[in-house]
Amino acid sequence: MSQQPRKRRPYAARMPMEERRTQLLDAALRVIDRDGYDGVSIDAIAKEAGVTRPVVYGAFDGLGALLLTLLDRQQARAVGQLFAALPSGESTDPVEVVEQACPALHRMLLDDPVTWRAILRSPANVPDAVRSRIEGDRQQVREFVEGLVTAVLGEEVDAEVVAHGIIALLEHFGRLVLEDPLRYDAARLTATARSLAASWVR
Known part of the structure; x- marks a missing residue:
């Protein structure tokens, strides 16, 4: 029985860091708008932005830093x-x-x-x-x-x-x-x- 090929995770296109940070901040704001602060997490932000968790961590040093930047x-x-x-x-x-x-x-x-x-x-x-x-x-x-x-x-x-x-x-x-x-x-x-x-x- 042949194995089905593993579905590859979508690749997040490279972009300048400032653009990436803006993209993630916008995604976090949409999550908060839709799901409230209880629904915001690194996973939720990554999914909203269409990227992986490492991409988020590459732009921000954790959820707290991301939310503080968003607040500012x-x-x-x-x-x-x-x-x-x-x-x-x-x-x-x-x-x-x-x-x-x-x-x-x-x-x-x-x-x-x-x-x-x-x-x-x-x-x-x-x-x-x-x-x-x-x-x-x-x-x-x-x-x-x-x-x-x-x-x-x-x-x-x-x-x-x-x-x-x-x-x-x-x-x-x-x-x-x-x-x-x-x-x-x-x-x-x-x-x-x-x-x-x-x-x-x-």
Whole structure:
């Protein structure tokens, strides 16, 4: 009886190390997005990227190092995207501010949904290091919003409390947009925010 030829493992094509690391980080992010942090492992990342375990270990010194690099990258990416989408602070007209911010924030979410789902979902199994980074970034954004609130509404309002409320609303509606972008489109959210902003200056 003749033996069946052994099926050869697919060969991972050679690529520059930076490209390989980016490929593996993207694969890890997809695994986290799909399966949560409980589902991420060297095996899962290798399978997602279509490579073998040694390829992963050749790029990163273990799972911990890979996830730390991913965390650094996603933090920089998210903060950069968010501050690019937020109003510059030059306008003091609440209606103008929300008309500028809402479409930009909506577009930001849909341009990179995997990044923002990982931040806004924040499930119970998120590692402490990730949760701490997210809270640190949230505080940074909150301080920016406080300054924006003071510039737009004046010193008579409690900017800290208002900023907390705005961040909570942004995060909630961000989750709605990611879950159902057609239902919660930019025009609908902008129109609602415009009505609210107009009531502040009556």
